[in-house]
Amino acid sequence: MAVGGYPPPGHFLGDLGFTTEVLSDTAAVARTRVTPFVSGADGGARAGVLATLVDVVGGLLGVRILRPDWMATADLTLQLVRPAVGPVVEARAELVRRGRTTMVIEALVVEVDELGAELLGPDGASAPVAWSTLTFAVLPGGNRAMAEPLPVDLPAKMEIDGPGLDRPLPEMLGMTVEDAAAGRVSLPVHPYLHNSIQAVQGGAMALLGEVAAAEALGSAVGRTGASMVVTDLQVAYLTLGRVGPIVTRTTVLDTGGSPHPGGARRSGTGSAVVELVDSGAEDRLTTVVNARGMVAADFTAARPTATGAVDLAR
Amino acid sequence: MSGFTPTGPPDPRHDMSEYFRLERWEIPPADGGEGFSEFAGRVPLDDHHRGAGGGVRTGALLTNLDSVGGFLAGLSVLPRWIVTTSLMVTVTRLDHRGPLRVHGRVLRRGRNSVVAAMEVVDEGRDDGLVAGSLGTFAVLDPGDMNVEFERPAVVAMPPPTDDLPPPEEFFRIEPGTGTTTRLDLAEHLRNPWGILHGGAAAMLADVAACRAAAAGPSALVGSGSSPMAEQLAAADTVLHYLRPGRVGPVEARCRVLGGPPGRTLVRVAVHDLGSADRLVALGSVVVLSVSG
Numbered sequence: 001m002a003v004g005g006y007p008p009p010g011h012f013l014g015d016l017g018f019t020t021e022v023l024s025d026t027a028a029v030a031r032t033r034v035t036p037f038v039s040g041a042d043g044g045a046r047a048g049v050l051a052t053l054v055d056v057v058g059g060l061l062g063v064r065i066l067r068p069d070w071m072a073t074a075d076l077t078l079q080l081v082r083p084a085v086g087p088v089v090e091a092r093a094e095l096v097r098r099g100r101t102t103m104v105i106e107a108l109v110v111e112v113d114e115l116g117a118e119l120l121g122p123d124g125a126s127a128p129v130a131w132s133t134l135t136f137a138v139l140p141g142g143n144r145a146m147a148e149p150l151p152v153d154l155p156a157k158m159e160i161d162g163p164g165l166d167r168p169l170p171e172m173l174g175m176t177v178e179d180a181a182a183g184r185v186s187l188p189v190h191p192y193l194h195n196s197i198q199a200v201q202g203g204a205m206a207l208l209g210e211v212a213a214a215e216a217l218g219s220a221v222g223r224t225g226a227s228m229v230v231t232d233l234q235v236a237y238l239t240l241g242r243v244g245p246i247v248t249r250t251t252v253l254d255t256g257g258s259p260h261p262g263g264a265r266r267s268g269t270g271s272a273v274v275e276l277v278d279s280g281a282e283d284r285l286t287t288v289v290n291a292r293g294m295v296a297a298d299f300t301a302a303r304p305t306a307t308g309a310v311d312l313a314r
Numbered sequence: 315m316s317g318f319t320p321t322g323p324p325d326p327r328h329d330m331s332e333y334f335r336l337e338r339w340e341i342p343p344a345d346g347g348e349g350f351s352e353f354a355g356r357v358p359l360d361d362h363h364r365g366a367g368g369g370v371r372t373g374a375l376l377t378n379l380d381s382v383g384g385f386l387a388g389l390s391v392l393p394r395w396i397v398t399t400s401l402m403v404t405v406t407r408l409d410h411r412g413p414l415r416v417h418g419r420v421l422r423r424g425r426n427s428v429v430a431a432m433e434v435v436d437e438g439r440d441d442g443l444v445a446g447s448l449g450t451f452a453v454l455d456p457g458d459m460n461v462e463f464e465r466p467a468v469v470a471m472p473p474p475t476d477d478l479p480p481p482e483e484f485f486r487i488e489p490g491t492g493t494t495t496r497l498d499l500a501e502h503l504r505n506p507w508g509i510l511h512g513g514a515a516a517m518l519a520d521v522a523a524c525r526a527a528a529a530g531p532s533a534l535v536g537s538g539s540s541p542m543a544e545q546l547a548a549a550d551t552v553l554h555y556l557r558p559g560r561v562g563p564v565e566a567r568c569r570v571l572g573g574p575p576g577r578t579l580v581r582v583a584v585h586d587l588g589s590a591d592r593l594v595a596l597g598s599v600v601v602l603s604v605s606g
Contacts, residue, residue: 074427074450075400075402075448075450077402077552077598079550079552079579079598079600081571081572081573081579082572082573082574096554096556096593096596097554097556097557097593101426101427101452102399102426102427102452104554104556104596106596127572128571131571131579131581131598133552133554133596133597135399135400135450135554137424137426137427232404232550232600234402234404234448234552236421236429236448236450238421238422238429239422253404253406253443253446254406254407254443269577271404271406271446273404273431273446285421288421288431288448290402290404290446290447290448292404292550294574298574299574301574301575
C-alpha cells in the first residue's frame, strides 16, 4: 500500500518491507524484519536501516499531524544501545513538539517477535535497542510532487511491501566504495531511492553516511568497513540530493585506538564527520553526518539495562 | 586564528560567557567576498571548570558552543536574531589542557532556520580536535533585544575572577543522586530572551545523566563496584530545545538505556515545573566511566 502514490512499486522501502500503525493523533509504530541483507557486522540491523525505519514512522505521523501541509526531514539522530537483532524491530514514535515551522518526534526502537510481542529485558521490562529523534521542517501548502492526492481518510494500518531484497541494501541502492581510507562512497540517484519529492530519501542518505564512516573508521584502525559497527548518527539535512551521484567526504575525528583520553574507557569507539555532496549539482553540500562507530566485537558485548519502561515525552 | 587576541569590553548581557571567560570574534569572508562570516571563540581551562575527565565538562562545552553558534547564526540573519533549537556534539577527548578554541561556520541559512557546524580544538595539545558539533537555530524577530554590533563583532575575554564556584553551584543545580536532578532558574541563568539559557539546560543534562548512570544498573557497572557520579563524565550529547523555560524550577528526568561496557546512553527530559511541568528540552547523553 502507498500513500499518495508513495512509495511507488519498485522502491527500496517496499523491498525493505514495513508494517505501520497509527495508534493515536500523536503516536505511531512501524516494523521491519531484520535480515542478513540489512544487518551489519554485529548481526543487528544497521544504523542507517533503523534511521530509515524511524524516518518512515515519523513521516507517517507527520503527514497526519501536518496536513494539508507537508514536511521535509531537517535532522535525525539515532543511537544504538546494543545490536538490534530482531527478529523484527519496531520503532515507536511520538510527537514531542509541533510548532509553526518545525515538528519534533522521538522514537524508541525495540525488538519484537514474529507475533509482534516485545522482547523484554532480563527484568521483564522494556529494553530499547535504539533511541532516536527527528526534526521536520513544515512545508506549507502540501506536496505538489505527489503522484496522487492524499486520501481524506488515511489508513490507520499499512503494509509497505515489495519483492524484497536479494542482496545487501547498500548494494541494492548502488553504493560504491571508491576510497575506503578516505571514506569516499558514491551513490547514484534514481527512482528506487527517491523520497516523495523526487530527491534521495533521508534514510538512504543516513545509510550512505553510515557506510562512509564505517569504511573510514575501519581503515583508520587497520580493519575493513565491514568489521565495524556505526552506533551513533547525527544527521543534518541541508538541501535535497536530486542529481547525483551523491559522493561522501569523510574526516575521521578520532579512532578510539589511542590510549584512553581522561582515563575513560571508551570501548574503542571512533568518530567521523561525513559530508554528502551532490556531484551533479556543482558539489553542493546536501547533508552532514556525525557518526560514531566501533569494532563489532566490542559492540556485541552491549546488553540491555533494566530500568523499566520508558515513557516517551515524559 | 590561534594567535588572534580580541580586544574590547566584555559583553555585560552574557553572564554565562563571563563565567566561562569566553572570548569571541567574527571572521568575515576573505577579501570582502560574498557569503557568511565565520565565527570563533576561545575559553581558558580554569580549574573550577574541570570535570571527571580532567578537562572542560561537556555541559560547559555545550554552553560555549551555544554561545558561539548563536552569535554566528545570529549575525547571518541580521536584523533578525535566533534562538537555539538543537545542539549535537561528538566528543573525542575529555582530558583537555586548554585553552579550547571553537570555530563555527554556517552550513545553511534558510528563511526560518540556520544550521551551523562547529569544531573544538585544544590549543594546549597542538590544536588537537576535541569535539565536533552541529547546531540548529530558529530565526525570530528580536523585538526589543539590541542586536546592533560593531562589525566585525568582537567580545574580549573577561578577566579571571577569584572564588568562582564550580558549575553545579553556578548553575544552581541542587545536590542529589538518582534519576531526577533539579535546577533553580536564577536570573543569571536566563539568556537574552529572558528564558532558560541553553547552556544551563546542557549543564543540567550533563550532571543529571551522570547521576542517573551512577544510580541505575548500567553497562558502566560490571567491571567492579558501581561508580560514583564523580567518576563519570558526559560525552556525546544531543539536545533539542523545545519550548522556553520561563518559570522554574527546572527538572531533568533520566532513563538509563544501556550500552556497551564503559559507555551508557541516558535519555534526558527537562521539564519546567513552574509552567505546568511542560517539557522544555529533550535529549540524550552518553556517559563514560573515568574511574581508571
